[in-house]
Amino acid sequence: MPPWIERQRHLMDYTLAAMARRWGRNLGLVAVYTLLVFVLASVMMFTDAIQREAGQLLEQAPEVVVQRMVAGRHDLISADYMDAIAAIRGARQVRGRLWGYHFDPVTAANYTFMVPAANAPPAGRVHIGAGLARARGAAVGDVLSFRGHDGALFSFDIEGLLRAESEIITADAILLSEEDFRAFFGIRPGLFTDISLQVRNPREVTKVAEKIVERFPDTRPILRSEMQRTYASLFDWRQGLVLTVFAGALLAFAILAWDKAAGLSAEERREIGILKAVGWETTDIIAMKTWEGALVSLTAFLLGVLLAYGHVFGTSAVMFEPVLKGWATLYPRFVLTPHVDLFQLAVLAFLTVVPYTAATVVPNWKTAVTDPDAVMR
Amino acid sequence: MIELRNVSKVFNEGRHNEFTAIRDVSLRLADREVTVFTGPSGSGKTTLLTLVGCLARPTVGRIRLHDRDISGLPERFLTQVRRHSFGFVFQQFNLISGLSAVDNVMLPAYPTGRPRSGLMARALELLELMALAERADAPVEWLSGGEKQRVAIARALINDPPVLIADEPTANLDTAMSRDFLAILERLVEQGKTVLMTSHDPLVYEAAMVNTVVSLRDGRVETVP
Numbered sequence: 001m002p003p004w005i006e007r008q009r010h011l012m013d014y015t016l017a018a019m020a021r022r023w024g025r026n027l028g029l030v031a032v033y034t035l036l037v038f039v040l041a042s043v044m045m046f047t048d049a050i051q052r053e054a055g056q057l058l059e060q061a062p063e064v065v066v067q068r069m070v071a072g073r074h075d076l077i078s079a080d081y082m083d084a085i086a087a088i089r090g091a092r093q094v095r096g097r098l099w100g101y102h103f104d105p106v107t108a109a110n111y112t113f114m115v116p117a118a119n120a121p122p123a124g125r126v127h128i129g130a131g132l133a134r135a136r137g138a139a140v141g142d143v144l145s146f147r148g149h150d151g152a153l154f155s156f157d158i159e160g161l162l163r164a165e166s167e168i169i170t171a172d173a174i175l176l177s178e179e180d181f182r183a184f185f186g187i188r189p190g191l192f193t194d195i196s197l198q199v200r201n202p203r204e205v206t207k208v209a210e211k212i213v214e215r216f217p218d219t220r221p222i223l224r225s226e227m228q229r230t231y232a233s234l235f236d237w238r239q240g241l242v243l244t245v246f247a248g249a250l251l252a253f254a255i256l257a258w259d260k261a262a263g264l265s266a267e268e269r270r271e272i273g274i275l276k277a278v279g280w281e282t283t284d285i286i287a288m289k290t291w292e293g294a295l296v297s298l299t300a301f302l303l304g305v306l307l308a309y310g311h312v313f314g315t316s317a318v319m320f321e322p323v324l325k326g327w328a329t330l331y332p333r334f335v336l337t338p339h340v341d342l343f344q345l346a347v348l349a350f351l352t353v354v355p356y357t358a359a360t361v362v363p364n365w366k367t368a369v370t371d372p373d374a375v376m377r
Numbered sequence: 378m379i380e381l382r383n384v385s386k387v388f389n390e391g392r393h394n395e396f397t398a399i400r401d402v403s404l405r406l407a408d409r410e411v412t413v414f415t416g417p418s419g420s421g422k423t424t425l426l427t428l429v430g431c432l433a434r435p436t437v438g439r440i441r442l443h444d445r446d447i448s449g450l451p452e453r454f455l456t457q458v459r460r461h462s463f464g465f466v467f468q469q470f471n472l473i474s475g476l477s478a479v480d481n482v483m484l485p486a487y488p489t490g491r492p493r494s495g496l497m498a499r500a501l502e503l504l505e506l507m508a509l510a511e512r513a514d515a516p517v518e519w520l521s522g523g524e525k526q527r528v529a530i531a532r533a534l535i536n537d538p539p540v541l542i543a544d545e546p547t548a549n550l551d552t553a554m555s556r557d558f559l560a561i562l563e564r565l566v567e568q569g570k571t572v573l574m575t576s577h578d579p580l581v582y583e584a585a586m587v588n589t590v591v592s593l594r595d596g597r598v599e600t601v602p
Binding site: 001002003004005006007009010011013014017018020021270271274275276277278279280281282283284369371372373 | 424427432433434452453456457459460461465467471473474475476480483484485486487488489490491492493532536
C-alpha cells in the first residue's frame with residue numbers, strides 16, 4: 001500500500017482512538033448535530049415530496065377554471081357563459097362545476113361537497129373521503145345527516161369511500177349528485193360554482209384565457225400552472241415557517257460547534273504539542289482534525305438523513321404534521337412516494353458538513369503552526 | 378557531530394517581557410557520546426535542548442547537524458529532521474493518556490506511512506527491550522513512573538534516530554529507577570546512539586558513562602571540561 005494511504009490510515013486510527021477517549025462529548029455533539037440534520041432533511045424531503053405529489057394530482061386538473069367575480073368576490077356563474085366560452089377557438093370540454101364548503105358542528109370541521117364530472121352517485125347517496133369517514137366514524141351503508149342552507153335536515157346513504165391514494169386532496173370530500181347538491185345549498189339550476197375547460201393546444205392556454213377575459217370582463221380564469229405555483233408557494237411558506245421555528249436550534253448548534261471547535265482545551269493543546277514534538281507535521285495534525293470533523297459531521301449527516309427519510313416516508317412526517325399539512329381538523333392520512341432530490345441533499349451536506357469541518361480545523365491549525373517547544377516546559 | 382555557533386534565543390522579542398534564555402553559545406557535541414547539561418533552574422538547559430532538537434529555532438546563530446545547517450530550515454523540513462534524527466524523552470514523559478503503551482510508542486512513526494504490521498512488531502520489540510512486553514496493551518495512565526519513562530524511551534526509539542534527547546530524565550524517579558534508566562542509556566550508547574541530557578541529579582552527571590558535562594548559568598556556557 002502506498003505510504004500516503006498508510007499514513008492516512010494511521011491518522012484515522014489515531015483519530016478514532018482520540019474520539020473514543022472523549023466519547024461522551026463526541027456522542028453529545030453527534031446527537032445534537034443529527035437532530036439538526038434530521039429537522040432540516042425532514043422539512044426538505046416532506047415539502048419536496050408533497051409538492052411532487054400535489055403536482056402529479058394537479059396534472060389531472062382542468063387547464064383553465066373560470067370564476068365569475070362580483071365586487072372582487074367569487075360568485076356563482078351562469079350556464080350562458082359556457083356556450084360562449086365553448087365557441088372560443090381551441091377551448092373544449094367546457095363544463096360547469098358544482099362544489100362548496102359546509103361546516104359540520106359535530107366534528108367542527110369543514111367538508112368539501114362536490115358533484116363529480118362523471119360517475120356521480122345517485123340522489124340520496126354519497127361517496128366520502130377517508131378523513132371524513134374517520135372523523136365521523138362512518139362506514140359504507142351508514143347514514144350521514146347535515147342541515148342544508150334552509151336548516152332542513154338532509155340524510156345521505158354512504159355508498160362508497162374515496163380511494164386512499166387520493167387522500168391528500170379528498171380527505172374531507174363528499175361526492176354527491178347534482179340534484180342533491182342544488183337542493184342542499186339552494187343553488188338554482190343553470191348556475192354553477194365555476195366553469196372548467198381544456199385547451200386543445202397547451203401553448204394557447206394563455207391566449208384562450210385572454211379571450212375569455214376580453215369577452216367576459218367579470219370573470220377570472222385560473223390556469224393550472226397558477227394553481228401549481230400557488231401550491232408550491234404554500235408549501236414553501238410552510239417550510240419556511242418550520243425552519244424559522246428551528247432557527248433557534250440551528251443557532252444553538254452553531255454556538256456548540258464553535259465552542260467545541262474554537263475552544264481547544266489545555267489537554268488538546270498539549271496533545272497537539274506532543275504530536276508535533278515527536279515528529280508530526282502541521283499537515284498531519286490538520287489531516288487528523290479534518291478526519292475527526294468529517295467523521296462527526298458525516299455520521300450525523302447520514303444518521304439525520306436516514307431518520308428523516310423514515311420520518312417522512314414511513315410516518316408521513318408525523319412530527320411536523322400540524323404545520324406542514326395545514327391546520328385542518330381532518331388530517332389526510334397518506335404515504336408519500338419515496339423520492340430524494342440529490343441536489344437538495346448535496347446542498348444540505350454542504351451547509352452542514354463543510355462549515356463544521358472547517359470550524360474544527362481552523363483553531364487546530366492555529367495551534368499546530370506554533371513551535372512545539374512548549375511541551376518541554 | 379552537532380555544532381552550535383554563537384547561538385542565542387530570545388523569547389517575546391521586542392515586548393516588555395523580553396527574555397534572553399540562551400546567550401551566544403558555541404559548542405561541539407560529539408557523536409556516540411553522552412553529554413549532560415547541568416546548571417541551576419533558569420540557566421537555559423532545556424531551551425538549549427529544544428534548539429538542538431529542532432523544537433524551536435535560534436534567534437541568532439547557527440546549528441549544524443553533520444555539516445547541515447538546520448537552524449534556518451522551514452518548519453516542514455525541520456519536522457522531518459526532528460522525526461528522523463532525534464528521539465525525545467520529556468521530563469513529564471508526555472505520553473498521550475487514554476492510549477495504550479504500544480499505541481503511544483507507535484505515534485512518532487505514523488507520519489512515515491510505514492505499514493502497521495511492521496510498526497507494531499517494532500513497537501513490541503522495543504517494549505520487550507524495556508521489559509514492558511506484558512504492559513503493551515495497558516493504558517499509559519495505569520503505568521508507574523518508571524514504566525511510563527520506559528514507554529517514553531521506546532517511543533523515542535521507534536524511528537531509530539541517531540540522537541536521544543532527555544530532559545531531566547530522573548527528576549520523577551527514585552534512585553533504583555534512575556539507575557535502571559542509566560543502564561538502558563548505556564546499552565543505547567553501546568549501540569551507537571548519541572545521548573544529550575539535562576540534569577540536576579549527581580547520579581546522572583557523575584555517572585561513569587557520561588562523556589561530557591556542560592555547565593550553564595544565565596544562558597551562557599560556564600564550563601566545558
